[in-house]
Amino acid sequence: xxxxxxxxxxxxxxxxxxxxxxxxxxxxxxxxxxxxxxxxxxxxxxxxxxxxxxxxxxxxxxxxxxxxxxxxxxxxxxxxxxxxxxxxxxxxxxxxxxxxxxxxxxxxxxxxxxxxxxxxxxxxxxxxxxxxxxxxxxxxxxxxxxxxxxxxxxxxxxxxxxxxxxxxxxxxxxxxxxxxxxxxxxxxxxxxxxxxxxxxxxxxxxxxxxxxxxxxxxxxxxxxxxxxxxxxxxxxxxxxxxxxxxxxxxxxxxxxxxxxxxxxxxxxxxxxxxxxxxxxxxxxxxxxxxxxxxxxxxxxxxxxxxxxxxxxxxxxxxxxxxxx
Numbered sequence: 001x002x003x004x005x006x007x008x009x010x011x012x013x014x015x016x017x018x019x020x021x022x023x024x025x026x027x028x029x030x031x032x033x034x035x036x037x038x039x040x041x042x043x044x045x046x047x048x049x050x051x052x053x054x055x056x057x058x059x060x061x062x063x064x065x066x067x068x069x070x071x072x073x074x075x076x077x078x079x080x081x082x083x084x085x086x087x088x089x090x091x092x093x094x095x096x097x098x099x100x101x102x103x104x105x106x107x108x109x110x111x112x113x114x115x116x117x118x119x120x121x122x123x124x125x126x127x128x129x130x131x132x133x134x135x136x137x138x139x140x141x142x143x144x145x146x147x148x149x150x151x152x153x154x155x156x157x158x159x160x161x162x163x164x165x166x167x168x169x170x171x172x173x174x175x176x177x178x179x180x181x182x183x184x185x186x187x188x189x190x191x192x193x194x195x196x197x198x199x200x201x202x203x204x205x206x207x208x209x210x211x212x213x214x215x216x217x218x219x220x221x222x223x224x225x226x227x228x229x230x231x232x233x234x235x236x237x238x239x240x241x242x243x244x245x246x247x248x249x250x251x252x253x254x255x256x257x258x259x260x261x262x263x264x265x266x267x268x269x270x271x272x273x274x275x276x277x278x279x280x281x282x283x284x285x286x287x288x289x290x291x292x293x294x295x296x297x298x299x300x301x302x303x304x305x306x307x308x309x310x311x312x313x314x315x316x317x318x319x320x321x322x323x324x
Contacts, residue, residue: 028061032090034092042205045189058276071161081116094252115259116256119255119298120274122255123293124253125207125252128205128223133218138222148177157194158203158204159186165206211290231292255273
């Protein structure tokens with residue numbers, strides 16, 4: 001082989017590399033699907049829509065909310081876990097899909113630690129313990145007394161198996177030594193009509209979607225599950241204040257992606273979300289729906305989930321809850 005030919009062949013890879021790089025379209029190059037693993041109307045859905053609207057403007061492509069409810073969020077989360085890992089399918093993950101479910105279900109369709117990667121933690125909300133206005137309990141202590149007088153007769157609804165509402169309810173039962181029957185629904189939007197109609201006596205669920213009905217008097221809020229009183233209902237005691245010392249639990253929501261999503265894509269989406277969470281208009285919208293911002297990037301979000309795993313694995317153990 002002549003020297004010029006060898007030199008020409010040797011330069012081909014270098015000439016091809018820029019062409020390959022140019023062939024990779026910038027992210028995102030088509031609409032992004034943000035999967036909400038619960039039905040519309042609940043805190044997960046509302047949070048997702050606030051973020052999706054802002055990301056649409058910041059990323060330059062439509063970010064479309066896709067509600068995929070069922071199995072305590074596992075159906076929607078599994079849909080993302082098995083999606084193409086290019087950043088065009090994202091998950092509005094929750095405390096259930098990212099942490100609790102793996103301890104409740106003997107068979108998980110996905111591994112939350114191996115199949116999903118953290119993008120950004122967005123916000124948190126307190127859960128509330130709500131009753132229909134006709135339930136003869138005006139305080140949490142009175143609800144406990146009512147449950148003890150009628151073991152197993154009271155039903156409490158949640159937005160699904162493995163949600164923070166479910167686990168808060170089980171922890172309440174364990175702590176107060178009462179017996180209530182858990183009724184899982186596909187999202188808060190399905191719990192509320194049942195509670196309003198009186199077909200369900202109690203709900204333990206993310207507080208925001210219930211606020212209008214509490215304000216109207218149709219429902220009664222007995223306690224909030226956060227460490228401190230929640231800003232949307234400062235007159236309502238915490239569960240700890242109402243008789244269960246040390247009780248604390250909040251629901252949280254954060255964006256996740258398939259595990260093998262390229263790091264630059266993860267960082268780009270994370271940076272956009274964190275920037276949005278500094279904007280007064282976004283913060284106001286999240287506050288208006290009863291949530292508090294809790295921005296975290298990928299590494300901090302990873303550490304946060306690890307701490308939640310430790311906490312909720314123990315809660316599942318002591319409650320004896322199991323979904324097989």
